[in-house]
Amino acid sequence: MAPALGKRKRRDQISDTEINRESAADDRSVSLQALFRQHFESTFEPLPCTFARPPLVHNIDDKSSDEELESDWDGFPELYEEQVETVHYATSAPSKADVSKDEFKTFMSTRPPSSAIEISSTAKRKQPESTDNDESSTDAANLKKDLALQRLLKESHLLDPQSTLSHSGQNRHKALDLRLQDMGSKTSVFAQQKMPFAQRKGITAKAIEREKLRRRGAQENGIILEKVAKSRKDDSTRKRGIGAPSVGKFQGGMLKLSKKDVAEIEGPKKIARHKR
Amino acid sequence: MATTPQAPLRLSTQKALAHRLILSTLTGRPVRFEQIRPSSLTHTGLAPHEISFLRLLEAVTNGSQFIIGLTGTELLYKPGLITGSAPGSGASGGVIRYELPAECTRGVSYFLIPLCLLAPFSKAPINVLFTGPGVITSATPSGDLSADSVRTAILPLYAQFGISNNIELRILRRSNASTSGRGGAGEVQLIFGHQVRLPKTVHMLNPGRVKKIRGVAYCTGVSASNNARMIEEARGVLNPMTGDTYIFSDVSSAPYVTSIDKSNPNRRRKTGVGFGLSLVAESSTGSLYSADLATPPAGGVPPEDLGRQCAYQLLESISFGGAVSLAAAPTVLTLMAMGSEDVGRLRLGKYVLSSEPIIGLARDLKAFGANGWGVRESTTGLDGDVVVSVVGRGVGNVGRKIA
Structure with missing residues (x-):
């Protein structure tokens, strides 16, 4: 379809100039014949080709140079007969990168498109906002430095004299263990789990003895130490005999209930008076 | 329902028949249509698409009756309860399969938009599959929107009324109008699963800027x-206005319909060949303006012309102003009138308000017992828009109230 369109256009141009050419010189009889032929072909159907057509381009170029005001069309390039005119309709096809896949999903899905895209775009925008705010950024930096200092103070005894400020190897594990204990871990990771009972007793006895020694030495030298942390007795659940009552105290063949026991049995008192 | 039966409301001509039937169903007022194309010699009385719409109403309601006069120029409609696609009322597997006959000349949006208006007030979710040789999903010369525009320009407005969940419009098979303009053999499924007691009161006063x-x-x-x-041509027009323009392309093969002639029943023929364009402009405040154009049934329109015209149509729709375009205004105004007894406000372009369908809608609403509209000039903005105040009826979903 495209070449046909192009051809018709070309003929129109020629037929326009044709009228002017009739008044021109007669010596170009061969090209005139070609022109008539083309005019005939444009209105009816193509004639069988019997002779080589003289180049029409020349004439048209001459004409256009004579009458420039007629049109600014300056003819086809030479050998236009062989060239096929192509018309591109989709020259700038929109690239897929223009819209995101999300947009395609929201718009072309079966659901009515919502404003879900805006939400995602605002979520993306939040990140740079937090970084450009200087007050919060300095706060964060200060906190970081503070934490590094705290750690250095706590773990400096582990540091190698030769190495830099970072731990390495076994020391790193030890530092990590210290941090865990700091955060509330009950026992050290490095505490031995299984050992003979006598050995464990020996270790605890030695630890107690060392502690006593330290306290005594401090007392003699007049140094005040931290208070001994009392180990609380775990008496939350009292052992009762089988078949014994689960509340109160059985004493002298009699179950004695304390005030607390009675209160627990009765439960919270409700103050609900309905006067009528 | 056991109240004294009201006398049917008398309306004349077939004008806005579908919308009037919807209003009748929503308000529960029986209605009597007279003088339906009485002077037409070839197509006297109700048209095929109007009969189809009546059958669709019967499918989604329970207890509705309609009596058509002998000549077809009179119609009495007594509405029933809107049941939706409840099991036991014609729905198989929760889906009402609804076939449109080949004589239908209107696009499927003629059925979709009124059905969507009924759906929020239904008792059960509405799930209707439109099939058959009469389904045209594209825009039609009679001015129907394409199914795409219904999905992208009409359905999002329901979210403003608090109706947003579980709404889907599946275009299963596309079809343009066939060469005679009748029928297309497309397939569309509407799922409207959000039923409310009353739609929220809305105040749409700021149209925003198209973004x-x-x-x-x-x-x-x-x-x-x-x-x-x-797309190329439409973008050529629209790109200088808005940078954020994108038009998606959807290519599908033509639907087949089995031929009617008895001599060769296995022969199938293509219908609904053509192309079209649906454009939607969204503003910064969520206002939607749409334009729709498809090839005429006779064909012979180059796609460049169609793209350019559609783009101009969109620009025209935007130029009318208001927070709601002409295509969506009946839907929004009807939902506002069916809302709670509260004043909702809507900013409309002067041209939109003064257009025939909107004036007709105002008269119809008044006839069906709704409150009148208050109209005043918009104080904000430079262009002469109009603010319409609509008081809701406050009745809402009868099915919900009983259940």
Whole structure:
């Protein structure tokens, strides 16, 4: 379809100039014949080709140079007969990168498109906002430095004299263990789990003895130490005999209930008076 | 329902028949239509698409009756309860399969938009599958929107009324109008699963500025290059206005219909060949303006012309102003009138308000017992828009109230 369109256009141009050419010189009889032929072909159907057509381009170029005001069309390039005119309709096809896949999903899905895209775009925008705010950024930096200092103070005894400020190897594990204990871990990771009972007793006895020694030495030298942390007795659940009552105290063949026991049995008192 | 039966409301001509039937169903007022095309010699009385719409109403309601006069020029409609696609009322597997006959000349949006208006007030979710040789999903010369525009320009407005969940419009098979303009053999499924007691009161006063334009170029049974050519031309018009313009392309093969002639029943023929464009402009405040154009049934329109015209149509729709375009205004105004007894406000362009369908709608609403509209000039903005105040009826979903 495209070449046909192009051809018709070309003929129109020629037929326009044709009228002017009739008044021109007669010596170009061969090209005139070609022109008539083309005019005939444009209105009816193509004639069988019997002779080589003289180049029409020349004439048209001459004409256009004579009458420039007629049109600014300056003819086809030479050998236009062989060239096929192509018309591109989709020259700038929109690239897929223009819209995101999300947009395609929201718009072309079966659901009515919502404003879900805006939400995602605002979520993306939040990140740079937090970084450009200087007050919060300095706060964060200060906190970081503070934490590094705290750690250095706590773990400096582990540091190698030769190495830099970072731990390495076994020391790193030890530092990590210290941090865990700091955060509330009950026992050290490095505490031995299984050992003979006598050995464990020996270790605890030695630890107690060392502690006593330290306290005594401090007392003699007049140094005040931290208070001994009392180990609380775990008496939350009292052992009762089988078949014994689960509340109160059985004493002298009699179950004695304390005030607390009675209160627990009765439960919270409700103050609900309905006067009528 | 056991109240004294009201005398049917008398209305004349077939004008806005579908919308009047919807209002009748929503308000529960029986209605009597007279003088339906009485002077037409060839097509006297109700048209095929109107009969189809009546059958659709019967499918989604329970207890509705309609009596058509002998000549077809009179119609009495007594509405029932809107049940939706409840099991036991014609729905198989929760889906009402609804076939449109081949004589239908209107696009499927003629049925979709009124059905969507009924759906929020239904008792059960509405799930209707439109099939058959009469389903035209594209825009039609009679002014129907394409199914795409219903999805992208009408359905999002329901969210403003608090109706947003579980709404889907599946275009299962596309179809343009066939060569005679009748029928197309497309397939569309509407799922409307959000039923409310009362739609929320809305105040749409700020139209905002158009920030993005989206669209769908569709073609059935013709080369996909038509889509590209439409998109190219439409973008050429719209790109200088908004940077954020994108038109999606949807290519599908033409639907087949089995031929009617008895001599060769196995022969199938293509219908609904053509292409079209649906454009939607969205403003910064969520206002939607749409434009729709498809090839006429006779054909012979190059895609470039169609794309350009559609783009101009969109610009025209935007130029009318208001927070709601002409295509969506009946839907929004009806939902506002059916809302709670509260004043909702809507900013409309002067041209939109003074257009025939909107004035007709105002009269119809008044006839069906709704409150009148208050109209005043908009104080904000430079262009002469109008603010319409609509008081809701406050009755809402009768099915919900009983259940």
